Amino acid sequence: MTAHDLRAAGDTGRPVATAIAVSKSFGATRALIDVDISVAPGEAHALVGRNGAGKSTLVSLLTGLARPDGGRILFGGEGSPPLSDRAAWQARVACVYQKSTIIPTLSVAENLFLNRQSDGLRRISWKGLRGRAADLLAEYEIDVDPSAAASTLAVDQRQVLEIARALSFGARFIILDEPTAQLDGAKIAGLFDRLRRLQESGVAFLFISHHLSEVYEVCQTVTVYRDARHILTAPVAGLDKDQLIEAMTGEDRSERAQFAVDTYTPPAEAKPALEIRDLALTGAYSAFSVTVGEGEIVGLAGAGGSGVVTLGETVAGLHRPSAGTVTVSGTNVRTGSVPDALHAGLGFVPEDRHAQGVVPMRPIAENITLTAMDRLGRHGFFTGDSLRRAGSALMDRLDVKAEGPDQPVGALSGGNQQKVVMGRALANSPKALVLIRPTAGVDVKSKESLLGTVRQAADEGCGALLVSDELDDLRIAHRVLVMFKGEVVAEFPSGWGDAELVAAVEGLSAGAPAAGHAEHTEHTEHAAEPGTEHEQHTLTNNEGSGHE
Amino acid sequence: AACGRGGSKSDSGGKKIGIDFPRSDSDFWNSYAKYVNADVKSGSMNALPPTNSNNKTDTLVSNVTTLTGQGAKVIVMAPQDTGAIASTLDSLASKKIPVVSVDTRPDKGQVYMVVRADNKAYGTKACQFLGDKLKGTGTIVEFEGDLTSINGRDRSQAFGDCMKQNYPNIKVEAEPTNWVGDTAAAKLQDALNAGTVNGIYMQAGGVFLAPTLSLLKQKNLLVPPTDPKHIFIISNDGIPAEFQAIKAGQIDATVSQPADLYAKYALFYAQAAAQGKTFAPGPTDHNSTIIQLPNGLEDQLPAPLVTSANVDDSSLWGNQVGK
Amino acid sequence: MSEATTMSDAAETVPAERPARFARPSTRWLREFSLLPAMALLILIGFIESPDFLTGDNFLAMLQQSTELSVLVLAEALILISGRMDLSLESTVTLAPVIALWLVLPTSGNRFNGLGFGAAWMAIPICLLVGAAVGTINGFLILKMNLNGFVVTLGMLTMLHGLVIVIDGGQTIFTLPPSFSYLGRTEWAGQPASVWICGILFAVGIVALGWYRHGRGLYAIGGNPGAAKAAGIRVERTVWIVLIIGSMLAAFAGMLYTGRLGSASASAGTGKIFEVFAATVIGGVSMNGGRGSLFGALTGVLTLKLIENVLTFGHVSANDIEFFNGVVILVALIVSRYTSGAAQD
Amino acid sequence: MSEATTMSDAAETVPAERPARFARPSTRWLREFSLLPAMALLILIGFIESPDFLTGDNFLAMLQQSTELSVLVLAEALILISGRMDLSLESTVTLAPVIALWLVLPTSGNRFNGLGFGAAWMAIPICLLVGAAVGTINGFLILKMNLNGFVVTLGMLTMLHGLVIVIDGGQTIFTLPPSFSYLGRTEWAGQPASVWICGILFAVGIVALGWYRHGRGLYAIGGNPGAAKAAGIRVERTVWIVLIIGSMLAAFAGMLYTGRLGSASASAGTGKIFEVFAATVIGGVSMNGGRGSLFGALTGVLTLKLIENVLTFGHVSANDIEFFNGVVILVALIVSRYTSGAAQD
Ligand SMILES: Nc1ncnc2c1ncn2[C@@H]1O[C@H](COP(=O)(O)OP(=O)(O)OP(=O)(O)O)[C@@H](O)[C@H]1O
Ligand SMILES: Nc1ncnc2c1ncn2[C@@H]1O[C@H](COP(=O)(O)OP(=O)(O)OP(=O)(O)O)[C@@H](O)[C@H]1O
């Protein structure tokens, strides 16, 4: 099928991809029940829904990785190829999957051209391959060495690589399953730019994201799934954000919790919950100090490579700082030791749920109480009952949706897994919390419930350091510090405007060192002109919040 | 004074005999098993179906338990690890169950009779044969068996002692092989690369013969004894393949380890034990000597040296099995 | 096997097909009991074969003969659950008693002369200390020098076995201090002491892994070392301790073995490590860490023993016994695969 | 060991050490050559020990003695790179030639009588077919029945070894068809044929894994089976083919072995699988799949052989040799760890 045919098909309105009444079950779990979707040529079609709604399952059906239990999948009006014919599927649809398909042991170049390093039985020309990869990387403005091992890349670099690979197939239909979850503002802007251009040339997208503002920014049509069923399909233009959220959650918007954030006024004899003095880690960040009072939430914002994540991890004890002290509620913590921080009363939500958060094959109860097993009984012994009871209590508190405390965490949807990680941080009744991107990959509803939990913990007297680059997260903070290249460059009391915060994060605020700007252009790995890029990015976020 | 086989026709007093074979992956033990099975089938005996311990002490111990559990009153075994069987023997002794040990002499624990050729004699015979053929000078490669087995140790020690005493000018390169043919071939190849080899003593023909001949053939060293390049080879075991090699002039001699006699006298003593007979040290009526051990008696069966002169002797067990 | 210092193994990747085993909650527990049908089948076969099979004596004998293997399986199961593996246990079984005897036995008067260092009762603590030392060395090489655990313990397997021969010259040592022989011979309440001890060790292990904080931690470490670390578990230290405990258990198994057989020698444990792995993994302990139970591992040992016993009672001919052994192991695997309803890993 | 059918096992994303934001030029290639310094050291020691060490004859002998091990290591390396493991190769080495001989040898006239089925030249194809059959069965049990690969191949190891004894009654077979003896004895251009063949097999393997799409696919499958599937690689089929090729290579190794030793018997390959793993993993092939090279695996074999040879030339006493063997393996490991500069896995 040539591009021309497809364009022609588009003119006649025949959809590039259609799913008709497809169903899919995994054992007793029904992931999709008679759902439909239809993506028109040249359209950017959003698919939204809460965690576990079945979005990724649809993706695996649409890309031929799994066979639907019932229903049909059509491409350009014709039946789908047999599952064994992967090449035929790849010709029809390209995909960025939610989970990484980068193979860490192979080079960047080879990952980009996996299984198409050469034609048929021809010998691979490594030089040629590296050349092709370099071209592709240059085209997508990705600054990595094509011959580096993929395992040496950072998470966001891998994500960009996946996107570049998916787009490079030249398919007329591309699926992106949460492509932005790992990216920062500048890279997201770059991606959207590229999507728009591809769209102009007639490529259709199925775009999945939990950032509803992105849906409004790039998509024309939106489809909502809820509990494995199709709820609605409508043009984005005629749907406001409240309606969309209502469709996703099935609840009236007015019932949803609203966070009115005041400036923090310390209670009368409040001690600081978390005190960080002159913390520094050579090569990552320098002399960072902050005092988080009881009941206070301090946001710490920073773009990729700003060092905020490493800082958060240092406070939690994952790294040993080169200088500085951490004090939790008056207790001096031996730095570089997670157990000591824990013991002093620090709760920690790590950045990466998969690598640092959950033990997938173990039950929820065990995961959620992992930091507090010694509190379940005397001398470290506990009964299965007390474990289950403590687990259930935390699950209730966090509103974890699951069959029960004995279900393995690996079986939960991403949002619920994240709640388990949050529960784990709260399990030992911490006096202070360090939260790193606590709502990554989590749907709106769960995001609210997670942030609500943080608020609740703060209201009960816990101080929190919230490391994030998501404006929605930071909105619950009493004040926000912004870090750029390892230094705090600005501080905002609550009530900040999105634009000024984003500007500070990107190193453009008044407080940012002049040199920061010049370095920054290099750092964001974009060859584009700095000025336009930042403007666009600021715009992006303004636009996004405009819908709230 | 020893008893003849006179009583062997009489029944064994209804007492069951339990037999364990040590392993099933070697020619020698296979032949032994065949002889035993034939004798058992021939009727006169009240034997339980034999078990096999696959060269594992653990399995031997549990097989013995199983056999006694099934009512065995006499046990015939061939413990390959002669040490590890000690407490099993003690516990059998405490149950008054006599034990006949074949081929190996348990280091400790009471045995009724050990049926075994004199392994030290193997080593000595090999030493004398090679020493004479080499006229007291040259280099000999010795493939030692597993040093943790008593047979391997006895053969190595006797060979080494005899060489040192009688042929001080012969250089002996003793190569530990753990009874692995591959290792032996590799060591021989190294030795050949390092200089001339005039003689080879292999402690077990079953494992070492084929690899050795194969290597020598490749090196064009399989030449008749008249050729000065000839390497004199003496083996142990007496399996048919060795006889063939002797007839073909590829090796010069072997010591026949009498599988048939092992089987015959193992069962003979087992029956005798069942009938409550006792024996005393001294010569027997079948060209052997019973000697006293600290923990029992040992009937040292004759192990004849086989050379081209007597290789066709039909009384040798290697000439009786198969073809 | 996963190495605890890399966080990558346990993390899940990639699209589609999450394992279906999570669908129904009940099936998870089946994993522990999945061998029971196979065992029942074996017992039935044994019952049909011989009236001597289903007797207390026979079962007791089986238990007693499985004690050392069980202790080793306990050790390996702990190590595998923590996401590691140790092949050198096999050599520790022989090395630890031999060193203990060598140090303790008098300098003259026996075929094997020791150093006469310390009193006879010290044999047991020395033996356990040797085990601890081996575990410490393994831990150092694997955790501190970041060497591959499989090859390290393979190298140690060879080296330690060689060390036994260096010490005892390949001979068997028969002179045992009374403490060793006691373990091998005594009965408590009519049952062999070793069976009691082994039972107690398993009970302690099962309780620790099921209801004790640090025990549960092993599953977290084996399942996702990165997550365990972020949750405040001292991953490296715990793994090191597990390696040490594992080697000490192996030393203890060696003591039982020596006591039961009445002698110590280099050839005693040879090839046992294969059996240890077979029993552990058949018993449902995952080679990837984080999954499995000690009870399951114990059923693995008993299944192997039952297979051996049933084959012996079945009077399978000497030439066929190994073949059938293999066949029955595979059949048991298949049966347990379908009773647990889960893909094995 | 990861199972290709579940997508979750393979290593994912986050490495233990936070990666530098701009990837350094990679040191991956060092991994392939990391044993060379250790080998150089061994050669130096050998050179000091004896003038006979550094001779063409001696090195040729070492090569010839390593042929079967190399072929087995080639097979295991392919399987490990694809993220699987196969212990049963050891038994295939003995089984395949024995079945071939059993079918082909005449019904009478030898001590071991065959079935006289087919001409003598058919021994080689039959032998390879037996290998293919074993691989197919392994693949079926692991991929189709979802059994654990380690235990399946462990069960097969026992069963196939048992099968050899069932067939040959435990005897050694001395009568070989000319095709087998030819392989063991002939020289091409002054070098043993087996060395040539082995070299060619490795060359083919290195080229296929380095420069062909399907070969590269093995790395993808071993590194992340889910991603490989998504990229259009037929994961299950490929793994199955690799298992079959591996077993055929083992059968071929058995042929070489039989030819070289002039006989076939059940006890021939016993314990070899440990050596195979040692060589492969020392040579830098990861037990977790997706990493390692055939060249590296070959250096692993040669290192083990060098160690053995150096110890022989060093006239280490019989009692000490195994100990030193273990020590030197560990030292080689440590040396290669520090030359490659990377933690091993
Ligand atoms: N333990 C450490 N020691 C030295 N340098 C470090 C350490 N951890 C991180 N760095 C460096 O510090 C800088 C900031 O990294 P960091 O990962 O904290 O940024 P980030 O805000 O998390 O970015 P991203 O959004 O990409 O994850 C990087 O150059 C990183 O390589
Ligand atoms: N292979 C599988 N086995 C069992 N259950 C599965 C499997 N894949 C998905 N599920 C279940 O199907 C449901 C839908 O999952 P899916 O991954 O499609 O959700 P999603 O909408 O993509 O969620 P998220 O936004 O968190 O990515 C969930 O309940 C999930 O647990």
Ligand SMILES: [Mg+2]
């Ligand atoms: Mg999803």
Ligand SMILES: [Mg+2]
């Ligand atoms: Mg980061």
